[in-house]
Amino acid sequence: MTLTIALDAMGGDNAPDTVVRGALNAHSLGVEIILVGDETEIKSRLDGQGAKAHHISVVHAPTVIGMGDKALVALRKDKETSMEVSIRLVAEGKAQGIATAGNSGAAVVLASRHLKRAGLGRPVLGTFLPMGHPPAFLLDVGANTDTTPADLVGFAHLGSAFYENWSGEANPKVGLLNIGGEKGKGDKITREAYNLLAQEEGLNFVGNVEGRALGGGVGVHVVVCDGFVGNIILKFAEGFGSAMLRFFGIETREALAGKWWAPWLKGTFNAPILATRKRVDYAEYGGAPLLGLTGAFFICHGSSSAKAIFHAVRRMKIMVERGLHE
C-alpha cells in the first residue's frame, strides 16, 4: 500500500503557497499527498507542474481556521475547515498521516476530537531541540497546560517510545525539566513527578534537567515538562536565536566597515551566520509530532517554509513505516 499523507494546504502564514511547494518537492519521497483546501487556489498552483505533481490529489474544503483566539469558537459551527477535513481523512483511513501549519491549539483540539487515543494518557506535542548530539526531544511544547504528575509520566512513556523507534536508541534517557539538579527541587508538580518517574518501570529516568543543559545540548534523549513551560521555551529559543543572529549580523557589518577588502570577503564573513542559522533551524526538523493518537500528526510552525513542510512529510513517512503512528 502506498502511504498517503494529508496536508492542510490553507494553514500557516504563507499558505497555500508554501504548502503546495512543499508537497511538490516531496515527489521524490514516494508518497501520495492529498492537499486539502480551496480547490481553485490549490489547482492554479499545481497547473503546469507536470510529473512533479503526479503524486498529488486535491480535496476541497471551503473554509480556513484563523490563527487567532476565536478559532476554537468557530470550530463548533464550522466542520468544513481545511484542517478538520484533513484530520477526518486520517480518521476515515484515507490517509495515514497529516501535517498542518495552522492554529496549533485548534489542531490539538481537532485531533483529540477525531482521532483515537493510542494510549491511556493525554495527547502531547514534542519537538527536537537541535543544540546537542543527539538532539533532545522536548515534550510537551504546547498541547496541554495544568498537567498533573501522572500526565508527565505519560509524556515520558510516549516520548521514550517515539525516540527509541525514531533513532534506534535503545532505552533512551529521560529527564524532567526542573530548576535544580537534585531530587526535591522544583514546584509541587515536578517534585511529585520526580518521585513517580523514579519508581516507574520501563523508563530510563535519569533525573532532573536544568534549563542551561536543555539550551546547551543536554546529553539526555527525552525531556518532559508541562506544555506551558515547554511552549514558552520553544518560542523563547526562536526569538533569542533570531536576536543573536541579528547581533552577529550587526557586528559583522561593523567589523567590515571601511575595510578595502570587504567587498571580496563579505560572503566569507556571512557564511558562519548562515551556517549557524541552519544549525538551530527548526525547519530542518519539520515540525512537532503530536503523540498519543492513532495516525502520524505533525504540527508545523505557522511561519513554516516549503522546506519545513517537505521535512514534515519525510518524517511522517518514517513514522508510518516504523509503525509509530499506532
Add this chain to the structure above:
Amino acid sequence: MTLTIALDAMGGDNAPDTVVRGALNAHSLGVEIILVGDETEIKSRLDGQGAKAHHISVVHAPTVIGMGDKALVALRKDKETSMEVSIRLVAEGKAQGIATAGNSGAAVVLASRHLKRAGLGRPVLGTFLPMGHPPAFLLDVGANTDTTPADLVGFAHLGSAFYENWSGEANPKVGLLNIGGEKGKGDKITREAYNLLAQEEGLNFVGNVEGRALGGGVGVHVVVCDGFVGNIILKFAEGFGSAMLRFFGIETREALAGKWWAPWLKGTFNAPILATRKRVDYAEYGGAPLLGLTGAFFICHGSSSAKAIFHAVRRMKIMVERGLHE
C-alpha cells in the same frame, strides 16, 4: 553617610578570588565594602594592594554554604556562614546592601529570615534581559515556585516600581509571560492573573507577552512570571547563547580553513563573536536584584566574574542612592 556594601566573599564558583577582585575594582565607586568570609584567605588577597584596598574591611565568617541541595538543612544548624553573616550586617544597619554569588536558594531563604519585608507580598528575584532596547526586566527568576495570581500582581508592582526608579521610565509597561497573546490563553494561574492585572490600579498592564517576544527584545519594560518558568528561561538563555556562540566559532574556523589570508584576518573574524557575547552577557548586568525586602540585595550568578561583582556593587549604589532599597 558613606554607603556600605557587604559582599559574601566565599559565595560562588571562583570565590574568594573573583569577589575580592570585584571589590578592589570598585574602589573608584566611593563606597565602603565589607568582605565577609575566611579572614586569612581574604586578607592574603588584599595584601599589597595599597590604596586600592582602602575602602575594604573584613568581617570573619568561619563557614560557607555549599551550592548543593543540603545547604538549606545545614543553615538550620550553622548561623555563621559567610552569607548569613553578610545578610545580618544589613539587618543590623551596618550595611545598606549585600551581594552574594552563593547558593541562590539559600540567599532567598536567609534574606527572608533576616530582612524586613518592604511590602505585603513575597520577595521576588528579577533580572534584565539584554536583547531589547530598553532591556526587559523579568521577574520572578527563581525566588518562588507555586506562585498564586495575587503573587504575580505583587511582582508586577515591585518590578514596576524598580524599573521606574531605575530607568526614569514613567509608568513602565508591564506584561504577563504567557503562551498566547490574547486574553484567555494560558494555564489556570495566568488566566486568573491576567484578569487581576487588568483590573489593578497603578499598573500599566499591557497584556500577555509570548516567549518569542521575550527572547527577541520584547518592547515591554517589565515581564512577570512564576519563578519556576523564569528560572528555567534564564538558564536556558545561558545554555542556548553559549551553544550559538560555540556554533559561530566552529563555523568561523570552517570559513577560514585553508585560506591563505586567514592568519591576518582571524582577529577580524572573531570580533563579531566577542561583540555578540558582550551583548548578551549577564555579567554586564551584575546580577539579579531581590525585591520586596529592606536593603539592596543582589544575587549574582554562581560563576560570576570579578566584573559581575563590580557591576553588582555599582548597581546597589544606584539603588540605595535612589532609595530603592526601602
